[in-house]
Amino acid sequence: MLPHRHQAAPPRLRTTYGLLICLTLLLGLASRKFAVALPTVVAAYAGDTLWALLGFWLLGFCCPRCTSGRVAAGALLFAFTIEVSQLYHAPWLEALRHTILGSLGHGFLWSDLLCYSVGVGSGLVAELFWLRRRT
Template identity: 45%
Template sequence: MKPRFIYFILALLTIVLGIASRKIVGIPLFVGDILYALLVYFGFRWLLLKSKRPWQIVLPLLFCFAIEIQQLSTAAALVAIRETTLGHYVLGQGFLWSDLLCYTIGIGLAYAVDQFYFQRIVS
């Protein structure tokens, strides 16, 4: 199976799990934040398949941190986007330091799974 296809399927599966985690009562909210980071990681791997190892972690982490930090902005355009369903899922609603930790855990988990499992399948 081609690596790009694997990352695409993993991203789609993560989207489904992430939405389900927000709809099912009893699943802690931080699970959705970790899944969001997984999605970003798999998305970057899909886009930048041949990126060097440090960038496989740095770029998705910078993206997640940028999304979280932009939540501190009260710019009218950003607020309007965040009030839509899709905007809320992508840009979030309010800044939380704990989300930065969840993103770090999620990307670390995705990287570990990628390096120790999927890279062996693809190779």
């Protein structure tokens, strides 16, 4: 059974989340490198979906005692903020987008919001399933 609101969930295991982070990173890189060998829909959307899933794992790693819902909300808020920021094209922001650290996207796409929702949702479902098995 999942913990009730007044019960604290067991803290996330950082070693597990570290492995999930590495696996998701590898899958994301592979989805770009081997895109030509993947079905078109997977090649087009896997990277954005895995990027959001990575955000979920990273936030869970950094906040091991936060609820799953808060981690999911934080990861979605971050991903959606990055996407919506692509509607703004100030010169200083465009210059930042042309750096390695700032190249999180260059144009707003509604499909990215769906990918982010699927990625974070997948992490949330996996975590809740794991918590149910752990308790």
